[in-house]
Amino acid sequence: MNFFTILIISLITGLAYLQRRALGDCQLERPLVLGPVVGLILGDFMTGLQVGASLELVFMGAQAIGGSVPSNVAIGSALGTTVAITSGTGLEGAMAIAVPVAVVASTFEMFAKTICAFTVHIADKYANDDNSRGISMMMHLGNFIHFLAYFVPTFLALYFGASYVTELMNAVPDNIMAGIQAVGNLLPALGFGLLLNNLATKQFIPYFFIGFAIAAYVPAFGVMGIAFLGIAYVSLYALSDRNEEEN
16 A cells, blocks of 8 residues: 555544544444445455444444443454455454454553543633633644544554555465454354443343344344334334423
8 A cells, every 4th residue: 555545544544533523423433434435445345345344243332431442443444444455355354453453442542531631621721711712722632632543553553564464464374264254253243242231221122132033033024124113113212201201
């Protein structure tokens, strides 16, 4: 890859996260979005789409709830998709890179949050002085720090490590790659498990099994049909809950 391509991928990775702090979290940092975008940049959209969809299943449960810092899915997806395309190893190479990289890269976001803990106190002082410009400056500084926490690791990894990672992936024996592929097939179950661990409640878990039963025993219904049922139920639940609050 040339310098310009590396710069573009790194910028997109940083901006994909930055939208969470500016646009209300449009989920642009998810693998399902970043994978195809990186694939389009590298000239292999289909591989990017396949890798992104597979990594989305793995990282489905990686959500920032409260002050928690989950696996860095943006950096993991960008690097995993890049390695999968440039090395020709496909999904196996993406899984081997994306999962450990996402775990390690979460430390960069933790570092950014630690720095922002100091900028918040500075913003408090500006608030006491009724200095709205100072508060705005601290807010944008915090956003920029988080952008760097995504941009810099991605850029350095692609600039200095892409060729080495590619050579390493080409040197991995076929039997090890087969093992990675087998583990990769199990990782989506882990992603669903993490998601259920956060969302499962006595009130809603029966509906999960209802949807699972429909998907398993009524193939003609399709995933979209189940999704529409879910949307309809959520709408009814939200409306009934609002009515109870009004009463």
